[in-house]
Amino acid sequence: MLDAAKTAEKTARNAGENLLEVNNIEVIYNHVILVLKGVSLNVPKGSITAILGGNGAGKTTTLKAISNLLQSERGEVTKGTILHMNENVAELNPSALVKRGVIQVMEGRHCFEHLTVEENLLTGAYTRTDGKAAINADLEMVYDYFPRLKERRKSQAGYTSGGEQQMVAMGRALMSRPDMILLDEPSMGLAPQLVEQIFEIVKKVNEQEGVTFLLAEQNTNVALRYAHYGYILENGRVVMDGPAAELRENPDVKEFYLGMSDEGRKSFRDVRSYRRRKRWLA
Ligand SMILES: Nc1ncnc2c1ncn2[C@@H]1O[C@H](COP(=O)(O)OP(=O)(O)O)[C@@H](O)[C@H]1O
Ligand SMILES: [Mg+2]
Numbered sequence: 001m002l003d004a005a006k007t008a009e010k011t012a013r014n015a016g017e018n019l020l021e022v023n024n025i026e027v028i029y030n031h032v033i034l035v036l037k038g039v040s041l042n043v044p045k046g047s048i049t050a051i052l053g054g055n056g057a058g059k060t061t062t063l064k065a066i067s068n069l070l071q072s073e074r075g076e077v078t079k080g081t082i083l084h085m086n087e088n089v090a091e092l093n094p095s096a097l098v099k100r101g102v103i104q105v106m107e108g109r110h111c112f113e114h115l116t117v118e119e120n121l122l123t124g125a126y127t128r129t130d131g132k133a134a135i136n137a138d139l140e141m142v143y144d145y146f147p148r149l150k151e152r153r154k155s156q157a158g159y160t161s162g163g164e165q166q167m168v169a170m171g172r173a174l175m176s177r178p179d180m181i182l183l184d185e186p187s188m189g190l191a192p193q194l195v196e197q198i199f200e201i202v203k204k205v206n207e208q209e210g211v212t213f214l215l216a217e218q219n220t221n222v223a224l225r226y227a228h229y230g231y232i233l234e235n236g237r238v239v240m241d242g243p244a245a246e247l248r249e250n251p252d253v254k255e256f257y258l259g260m261s262d263e264g265r266k267s268f269r270d271v272r273s274y275r276r277r278k279r280w281l282a
Helices: 002-015 059-066 094-099 117-123 131-145 147-151 162-174 192-209 220-226 244-249 251-256 268-281
Strands: 018-029 033-044 048-052 075-084 102-105 180-184 212-217 229-234 237-243
Touching (some): 018 059, 018 212, 033 048, 033 059, 033 075, 033 212, 033 237, 048 059, 048 192, 048 220, 059 102, 059 180, 059 212, 102 162, 117 162, 131 147, 131 162, 162 180, 162 192, 192 212, 212 220, 229 244, 237 244
Parallel strands (some): 048 229, 102 180, 180 212
Antiparallel strands (some): 229 237
């Protein structure tokens, strides 16, 4: 797996083509609360790029800024630019962005609870105009990636497990035939084994369908094993970025985000030095 990850990393870097570029954006909520303080990131075509960081770091805000979902939150991008395929997309609404091939899977999954699993998946195809046969073929494609959903196709989504709902949300996104998926906190609330399963599917979709992923994760450990490149966000700023393999080996990342250091696992006793060094890191 290491070798495959390295190859993919190299391919993405060599291709040198960014599907998405976020340049120095600032986001303010309610006209006064400055949350993103100049965030820049690049998402190479074909990559899995991760935005990492603790609760409240600004990961969701970054994704919502990209997909233009901030308005309903009384949030606004007040500085910087967001380019998709070298075109400014700041003024587009979310459905125009879906037409460009960029779709967001929101944090917390958001299924239509009263619809069945299959009906939920089909809602993902609403922008498509290529006919029923093509849509049915993609439904089968989704069921190939998520066999569990095929078993549960007739079940009401509201009665499925958290893991299944995450799969429904991802499957629904795939039904729009995206080039790029913005995936917010896919591991949230899931047991470790399921988290691993979800990331395996992300990897497969990335490799087999060529879908580019920008994912936000608090679970640094799993994200850095599957992503090619990572940006660490703290308090609305990128404090570190690099190829995932390098971040995994970085002593500060190990200590603060992977819960380990040369001396072994960190405990809550270390919280004081943690705060001190974290200030320095930021
Ligand atoms: N609608 C909102 N109004 C005001 N503040 C918000 C809103 N949404 C998020 N925030 C604040 O912005 C910061 C970043 O939040 P968020 O982007 O959700 O972080 P993350 O996804 O990394 O946990 C937090 O301090 C949060 O309280
Ligand atoms: Mg979030």
